[in-house]
Amino acid sequence: MTEHFYFRNHLCIAMELLSINLYELIKANGFVGFTTALIRRFTSQMLMSLSLMRHHRIVHCDLKPENVLLRHPAKSGIKVIDFGSSCFETEKIYTYIQSRFYRSPEVILGMNYHMAIDMWSLGCILAELYTGFPIFPGENEQEQLSCIMEVLGVPDKDFINKSSRKKLFFDPGGAPRLVVNSKGRRRRPGSKTLAQVLRCSDDDFVDFISKCLVWDPERRIKPASALRHPFVTGGRRPKVLTSTSKSTLSTPSLSGRRKDTTETPKKSLISAPTPLTARSSRTVGSNVAPPTPSSSSHASTLGTSRSYRASQPQSLSSYHSSRTLNGYATATAK
Template identity: 35%
Template structure:
């Protein structure tokens, strides 16, 4: 605490803490603090029922605080996803669910569980890299991978913010935003949700990504689709604004604006973590609620 300011120390508190380490038969074992389930496991065990928007706001604030702390240290996480965000406590409360879940439970339950505490910790720094290291290889788990990574344009801090945007949509809706396992389909999904990819990014795509475009001008979709199922998966996706409004009762406008900043195609135009923390999605609530 003596070596960092109060804000930096607070931001660091949302990152998992190492308690100890030891060598066991030439394997380095690391001891961490005991934590609860990941946000993904919580969603899965809760029949993929989404979190209330006020809880999403608290999760988002802590995630961005963790990312801000890492970026200030010139570190890029590169693998942000709900599986790598753990609740501090496993305790839950049971509440009535007024919305029909995406995947209704077999028992027809009209109740859902919510975390008793909103405190979370960011984990899994095994893929973390410094900003001066090689950034030309593929990073991030597929669903949370930024467009510059797919296009082979290199990546840096902004790839973490793209992942955060995808995570927030998932926490609000209950399901991953881009559910795909193939690059062309992934890019087509992005265009369906966010609009056309910028021409200047297409023009700079590396040789491996050139095949996803027709004459280097537009995405080879639906002509290049692998199957009818793939076409249907893209076609059914709504625009970002409509998707958010399907699941968010209040603060939808502020959340949409925040997501549009986090999910900008051009990494140079994407919101930085510290900028995102100053967004009205967080500050307007502070003024209204008197935090």
């Protein structure tokens, strides 16, 4: 908040002007995804925010690409916004929380939740930043859980028995009730691995996401530990957030971007090299290529994602997205 005042008995609050959100950034880049170098920058900043929230026992409850905004169109600094659904961990108000693609399994299953749900959402966001599309694009809650089980397998019975909605998702023996989506597809539990879905040769990146996407929230990685993970530190000394630290994060410039040691970026959608650089079509030291936008599965997922997001309020226009892209090009051309 920069200023507040009353106008005709209405409280008016002036906030700082931020740029586009991460979903608009993904969209502007053609749903191709970004290098792990840029994702690392975003990750460390989101973790600093989550660490600060954890210190104050706050659960965001709606972490998603649309709620992470660039601070400036020519820099990679970000801010987490929209605390309209957030709550203190000891004063929960809602049970129906989180946007579906980023909803944790404990929320879907009607279990008790705490700050670990935000780490689940973070893992989903990072996967989307890399691939260009949601990792769990369920059409409804039943298929959402099927998407999760397709990659993580079926949770153990002790976890299932804690659910107040288990009859909706599992039969009496604990076997999942398989659902068919609108495209006639039935997802089979455990038929994919996280590495297969991401198709990424950066083992630290895959390992980091795997520690976020854990069925049991008690075993899910916490922000403080995540800040020390090799993917986040990149070989550097990890950042430490203390109770006296300022909440304002640093905003690294484009010129200071580290070269990704595991990937060779290909040409961006815009002429000048920018943090919008798409992931390479070939990864150094690996024959694994990332998924292409032309694949049928990618097209199907994008269709589901666009349909779902079309019904959601958008924070900024596509015109603003274009202006931001031009801002990146101008900044790097100087």
